[in-house]
Amino acid sequence: xxxxxxxxxxxxxxxxxxxxxxxxxxxxxxxxxxxxxxxxxxxxxxxxxxxxxxxxxxxxxxxxxxxxxxxxxxxxxxxxxxxxxxxxxxxxxxxxxxxxxxxxxxxxxxxxxxxxxxxxxxxxxxxxxxxxxxxxxxxxxxxxxxxxxxxxxxxxxxxxxxxxxxxxxxxxxxxxxxxxxxxxxxxxxxxxxxxxxxxxxxxxxxxxxxxxxxxxxxxxxxxxxxxxxxxxxxxxxxxxxxxxxxxxxxxxxxxxxxxxxxxxxxxxxxxxxxxxxxxxxxxxxxxxxxxxxxxxxxxxxxxxxxxxxxxxxxxxxxxxxxxxxxxxxxxxxxxxxxxxxxxxxxxxxxxxxxxxxxxxxxxxxxxxxxxxxxxxxxxxxxxxxxxxxxxxxxxxxxxxxxxxxxxxxxxxxxxxxxxxxxxxxxxxxxxxxxxxxxxxxxxxxxxxxxxxxxxxxxxxxx
Ligand SMILES: *Cc1c(COP(=O)(O)O)cnc(C)c1O
Numbered sequence: 001x002x003x004x005x006x007x008x009x010x011x012x013x014x015x016x017x018x019x020x021x022x023x024x025x026x027x028x029x030x031x032x033x034x035x036x037x038x039x040x041x042x043x044x045x046x047x048x049x050x051x052x053x054x055x056x057x058x059x060x061x062x063x064x065x066x067x068x069x070x071x072x073x074x075x076x077x078x079x080x081x082x083x084x085x086x087x088x089x090x091x092x093x094x095x096x097x098x099x100x101x102x103x104x105x106x107x108x109x110x111x112x113x114x115x116x117x118x119x120x121x122x123x124x125x126x127x128x129x130x131x132x133x134x135x136x137x138x139x140x141x142x143x144x145x146x147x148x149x150x151x152x153x154x155x156x157x158x159x160x161x162x163x164x165x166x167x168x169x170x171x172x173x174x175x176x177x178x179x180x181x182x183x184x185x186x187x188x189x190x191x192x193x194x195x196x197x198x199x200x201x202x203x204x205x206x207x208x209x210x211x212x213x214x215x216x217x218x219x220x221x222x223x224x225x226x227x228x229x230x231x232x233x234x235x236x237x238x239x240x241x242x243x244x245x246x247x248x249x250x251x252x253x254x255x256x257x258x259x260x261x262x263x264x265x266x267x268x269x270x271x272x273x274x275x276x277x278x279x280x281x282x283x284x285x286x287x288x289x290x291x292x293x294x295x296x297x298x299x300x301x302x303x304x305x306x307x308x309x310x311x312x313x314x315x316x317x318x319x320x321x322x323x324x325x326x327x328x329x330x331x332x333x334x335x336x337x338x339x340x341x342x343x344x345x346x347x348x349x350x351x352x353x354x355x356x357x358x359x360x361x362x363x364x365x366x367x368x369x370x371x372x373x374x375x376x377x378x379x380x381x382x383x384x385x386x387x388x389x390x391x392x393x394x395x396x397x398x399x400x401x402x403x404x405x406x407x408x409x410x411x412x413x414x415x416x417x418x419x420x421x422x423x424x425x426x427x428x429x430x431x432x433x434x435x436x437x438x439x440x441x442x443x444x445x446x447x448x449x450x451x452x453x454x455x456x457x458x459x460x461x462x
Contacts, residue, residue, distance in 0.1 A: 001064035003030040003224060006321040007335070008328020016066040016126055019119070019225040020134065022218020023205045027335065028328065029318055030224045035268045036061035043244040043271060046235055051088035052076050054239075055118075055232045058269075062228055067125070075125055079118040082107050084429060089114070089233040091240050091404070094378050098393065099404045100386070101237045108176050109410035109429070110307070111259065112147035114233065115226035119219050120151030127157035134217040135460060136160045137204055139197035141255065141307045142169035143409060145187070146176035148219050153182040160185045161456055163197040166444065168306060172413045172428070172435065179438035186459060192447040193300045195312050203449045210453050214460055221258030222314050230262035235271055241402050244272050251277040251393035251405045253385040254286060255308035257315035259406065264319060264356060274401045277358045279392035281305045281385075284361035286313055291359065293350045295334075296342030304364060304417040305384040307409070312338075319357075323349035358396050362388040368421035375422045383409040384417045 003018035004010075007028030013021065018030040038058070046054045055076050056069075063072060080088055085105035092100050106113025127134065136158055138148055145162035152160045162177055166189035169177075177187040190197045198220070205211055205218065219226065238248045250273060252260035260278055267273040280287045281303045289295040297311035317331060324330040324346070337343035345353070362370070370387040374380055382390060386407040393405040411418045411426035419425040428435060445452055 001062050002033040004033050005030060006317050006328060007332040009332070014066060015062065015064045015225075019122060019223060020126065020217050022220065022223045023202070025208075026332070027206065028331065029222050029315070031318060031321060032062055032224075035265065037270045039270065040244040043235065043239060046239045051232070051236060052080055054236050055080075055229075058232045058235050059228055071125065075121040076118065079121045082117065083113070084431065089236055091237050092380065094374065094380065094390065094405075097397065097402050099237070099241065099402060100380065100390070100407050101233060101404050102407045103233065104383070104407060104410035104413075106147070108143065108146040108150050109413045110143040110147060111230070111406065111408045112143045113150070115229040116144070116147035116151040116219065118229040119223065119225050120155065122225060123152070123158060123217075124155050133157045133215055135214040135456065136217050136219050137163070137201055137456070138218065138220045139163045139194065139201040140169075141165070141194040141309055142173035143307045143413075144220060146173055149177050149180055149185045149187070153180045153185050155184065158184060159460055161188060161459075162186070163188045163190045163200060163445075163452070165193045165197055166191055168193060168302060168309070170306065170414050170416070172415070175435050175438065175440065178440040178442045179435065181439075181441070187442045188452070188455070189442050189444050190447055190452075191445075194310050195297075195300060196447045198310075198312065198314070200447065200449055200452055204453060207449070207453070214456060220314070221256045227258055227262050227265065227315070227318075230259055231266045231269070234263050234266035234273070237404050238271055238273070241404070244270070247272045247274040247401050249273065249275040249277065249396070249398065249401050249403050251279050251389045251396065251403060253305070253308060253389040253406060253408050254278045254280055255310045255313065257286065257313045257319065259408070260357075261315045261318050264322075267356065274398065275358050275396065276356055277360065277392060277396045279389045280359070280361045281308050281367065281388050282361065282363050283309050283311060285311050286316065287359040287361045289345065290353060290357055293345045293347070294342065295338065295345065303384075304367060304414070305388055307385055308388070319353060320345070320349065323352040360392040360395060362391040366391050371418060371421035375424065381411040381418060381422065381424060381426050382407065383411045383414050385409055
C-alpha cells in the first residue's frame with residue numbers, strides 16, 4: 001500500500017515510512033492511495049473472534065510489505081496485552097437501541113491507548129530492525145501525551161517529548177505524563193493553550209534542518225497508523241450489533257477529528273454505518289463548520305472536557321480531502337486561507353460531508369446533567385467527554401438504527417468534574433491506585449520555537 005499527502009506535493013511513501021514521518025513534507029497528512037474494501041462475508045466473519053484477530057484482519061490490507069503476517073500479529077498481541085478488559089473494547093447498553101463503547105480499559109484510561117500502544121510496538125519493531133533512532137515530539141491536550149509516554153517509556157531507540165498546555169490538563173493526566181521515571185521520556189509544560197502547543201510541534205516539523213538533525217517523528221493524531229488502529233473498534237462493535245446485516249450509527253466526542261475520521265474510513269471500507277455524529281463541547285468549531293460551511297477559529301474556552309478544547313482540528317483536513325474529490329490543490333488552498341483566519345467550505349464539499357456526518361454541541365451544564373442522569377438511570381459513570389457524546393447521541397437517534405456512543409475516557413481521569421456533577425468520586429483502577437504518591441518530573445518552557453528546539457537538542461545530546 002502506498003500513502004499520499006492530502007496536499008498532493010509530498011513524496012509517496014510506504015506504510016512504515018508514513019508512520020515514522022507523521023506529517024508530510026508539504027504540510028499535509030498521509031492517506032492510503034486507495035481504501036481497501038471488506039466484503040460482507042468478511043465483515044460477518046468477524047463475529048465472535050478476539051479483538052486482536054479482528055484488528056489483524058481489518059488493518060492487514062493497509063500494511064503492505066512492511067511486516068510479515070506473523071510479525072504483525074505479534075505486534076498487535078503485545079499492544080493490547082496490558083488492557084484491563086478481555087474484550088478490549090466492551091459494549092454496554094444504556095437504553096433501548098443506545099449503546100456505549102467503553103474505550104477506556106487501556107493503561108492510561110483513554111481511547112488513545114488503542115492507537116498509541118500499537119504505535120509503540122510498531123516503532124519498536126521497525127527501529128530495531130533498521131538500527132535507527134528517532135525523536136518523537138507531540139502536543140497534547142492531556143490524553144495523547146500520557147498515552148504516548150506510557151507506550152514509549154523505556155524503549156531503547158526513542159526519545160519522547162510531550163508538550164502540554166501548562167495548567168490546562170487534569171491532575172491525573174499530568175501525573176501520568178510526569179511520573180514515569182524513565183529518562184527517554186520528557187514532559188514539557190508550555191505556556192499557552194493546546195493550539196499553541198500543537199502549532200509549535202507543526203513548526204518543528206516544518207523546520208527541516210531541525211527535523212533531520214534530531215530524527216523527528218510524530219505520533220499525534222495526524223499519524224496515519226493511529227487513525228488505522230481506531231478503525232478496528234468500529235468494526236468489532238458494529239458486528240456485535242448485527243453488521244453487516246444491520247446498519248448502525250456512531251456518536252463520537254470530537255476534538256482533533258481523528259477518532260471520528262477512523263469511523264469514516266470504516267464506512268468507506270464497507271461497514272454499513274448510517275450516520276457519524278460529531279459531538280463537540282462549547283468549543284464547537286466543527287459543529288459550526290458542518291452547519292454553516294464556515295471554518296473560523298475564534299479562541300479556546302476551557303471546559304470540563306479538556307481533551308476536546310481545540311479550535312484547529314488537524315484531522316478534519318483528511319475529511320476535506322475526500323469532500324473535495326481528492327483534490328490536493330484545493331485542500332492546500334483552504335489550508336492557506338486558514339492561516340489567514342479561516343475558510344469557507346465549497347457547496348459541493350459541504351454536501352459531501354453532510355452525506356456522512358451529523359453534528360451537534362453540548363454545553364457545560366448539559367454535560368454535567370448527562371453525567372448525573374446517566375448515573376441515576378444506568379449506574380454507568382461517564383467522563384465529561386463521553387457525556388458530551390451521550391447527550392448529542394440522544395438527539396440524533398433514528399428509529400430502527402442502533403446508536404453507539406464512544407466512551408473515550410474513564411471517569412477517574414476527570415474525578416473533580418465527575419464528582420461535581422454526580423456526587424460520586426470515581427476511584428482509580430487498582431493497577432494505578434498509587435498515582436498521587438509518585439514523584440513528578442516536568443520542565444516549564446515558553447511558547448517559543450527556538451527555546452523548545454534548543455531544549456530538545458540539549459536533552460538528546462546527553
Ligand atoms: C482525544 C480525546 C477526544 C477527541 O478525540 P479526537 O480524535 O481528537 O477527535 C475525546 N475524548 C477524549 C477523552 C480524548 O482523549
